[in-house]
Amino acid sequence: MPPNKPPTIYDVARHAGVSITTVSRMINTPDKVNGDTRVRILAAIDALGFVPKAEARARAMRGTGRIGVISPFFTAPSFVQRLRGIAEALSAKKFELVIYTVDSAERLKNLLSSVPLTGNLDGLIILSLPVDDADARRLVDHGLPTVLVEFPHPNLSSVEIDDVMGGRMAAQYLLKKGHRCIAFLGDTDLPEYSLHPVSQRLVGFRQGLQEAGIELPDAFVRLAPYSQEQTRKVAAELLSMPQPPTAIFVATDFQALSVLKAARQLKIQVPEQLAVVGFDDLDLAEYADLTTIHQHLDESGRLAVEILLAQIESPSRPTRHVKLPLTLIERQTA
């Protein structure tokens, strides 16, 4: 017969002949209880069908132990690598990771109003998605500690990437290498968002060239949807021009790979005939020997967590805006 009252931690403790402390520990940090005891408690738990009451739990811990991440769909490897940093930092602390994926600004808005801003989450990280004033205000009004990654907002803490500077670094590097006929290739996705990082990279890139008195003709600025095949096609077009560029700055590593592939197919030697510089330094950039602008992807996630946890701890702290440094990693492609 099923017992009439839901069993409490006290019942389990009595049944197993230990203190409630030990039972609690068994549930939360099982590695801190002895093997024997562990088995006994587990048996008791199973026997009684004990399920800890979430509410009491949330009460006793300060907060829910849950932090949310809103991320664009995992299409781009760079999101994943950021996420990895977050997961890593979070699993070290004792937090659950709740992931909300989003495929449009529309859905982001819905989420931000429907995701219970209070009570459900202890903190929020928004990855590579733009937050407008209304959203930001709602977040601070609700007192939900939030950290933005990649799209900063004055009222919320953020981890930023200096995309403009990155573009410049690429320009300067290619100029130094003697290139004068340089193209840019970026992606078109997320067109609804303003201030897209890729645009910023283009801005910086153009600046860098201009400072050296070099033009970036419109025909040398190409955008392609973020997919292997389409990017490859656009790159092939670019490389088949009567006067093709001798160097291309590709705004994301993933697309840079497609450019390399296009070059390979056209039997264009890299880096002899064509220099390619990427952006991101994904794991696979190393495999491809891609010269690229390294941004600390994993680190950005880790840092976001760090800032967030600090903010959860003392909510009165002012917002922080951290800009991660960029480094150019010189490999074989430029």
Place this chain on the structure above:
Amino acid sequence: MPPNKPPTIYDVARHAGVSITTVSRMINTPDKVNGDTRVRILAAIDALGFVPKAEARARAMRGTGRIGVISPFFTAPSFVQRLRGIAEALSAKKFELVIYTVDSAERLKNLLSSVPLTGNLDGLIILSLPVDDADARRLVDHGLPTVLVEFPHPNLSSVEIDDVMGGRMAAQYLLKKGHRCIAFLGDTDLPEYSLHPVSQRLVGFRQGLQEAGIELPDAFVRLAPYSQEQTRKVAAELLSMPQPPTAIFVATDFQALSVLKAARQLKIQVPEQLAVVGFDDLDLAEYADLTTIHQHLDESGRLAVEILLAQIESPSRPTRHVKLPLTLIERQTA
């Protein structure tokens, strides 16, 4: 002023100049509170933006289910691609995705003893991690619908990959191409797990060769830690043998890339001097033009969700064991 700390009933009480008792009553049985006081408390509640936590939780959880995914740390891209399928399928339905990452069998055990109880989950997907009998029993005893991906267990539903068959397919393909001197390269990670997919792939591979009367000498079976650099080194060793293999079956695409890199560095032509077949068909296999055994990574995640949701809907349904088909994708490397 936006509240900095989530206000408690105490704050409201102080602000309204009453005891917490009265505030509590106000919330639960307002008719038992005097008109004046009622107004004052209401004002305080509004001013502070107070939301009783339990209520918030209840509100929050209504309608939104929560499904958990236990996954190995995001080291391997294949996990991520499976996860992507899960996230995709889940964001269509109205479910939250809670991710637990795990880096050892030890931690998995810990998680499994606590998550089912504590996590408030409606369902669980376990990605690429082995579950033993005790764990499985606990899960079914607790009535937590669970779907396993890649490591099946008789008592739980699963989405499986026929790794043995995959190994055979690789062997048969390479044999058909005329190779007789064939090596295997796999990874050593997760040594604590039995029945590792990579071992299975080796088993099938060996079978395939044996059926054609071909030996797989021990010197041609190499294991390397799952990292670019180390795999490259082991591959280089293999390729520098006095009698190097003319073909290598690499048990994961990610490592196959490193093999390709090693070949490039040793100026060994692929596929002319060396054929390489991978396993997984990651996104980047296409970029690298890698001939590989395609397993539906995204699809496996999607399918797991589908099975899980069906099971949540009608818990009485028997467990299902779905085996996804494998296909050999012929590209440039073999």
Place this chain on the structure above:
DNA sequence: AATTATAATGAAAGTGCTTTCATATATTCC
């Protein structure tokens, strides 16, 4: 006017769980 019923309130004791701290026992080191 004295008594009693009624309404409004707060002190304090739960509620089921976590966590800190102190204690007891076992292990390692020189």
Place this chain on the structure above:
DNA sequence: GGAATATATGAAAGCACTTTCATTATAATT
């Protein structure tokens, strides 16, 4: 062999609320 260190456990103090119960002020009844 004793000190130093690590491991396993429980007592007790929270946590954010709810509830009981005793207290007071107020209204109603004789």
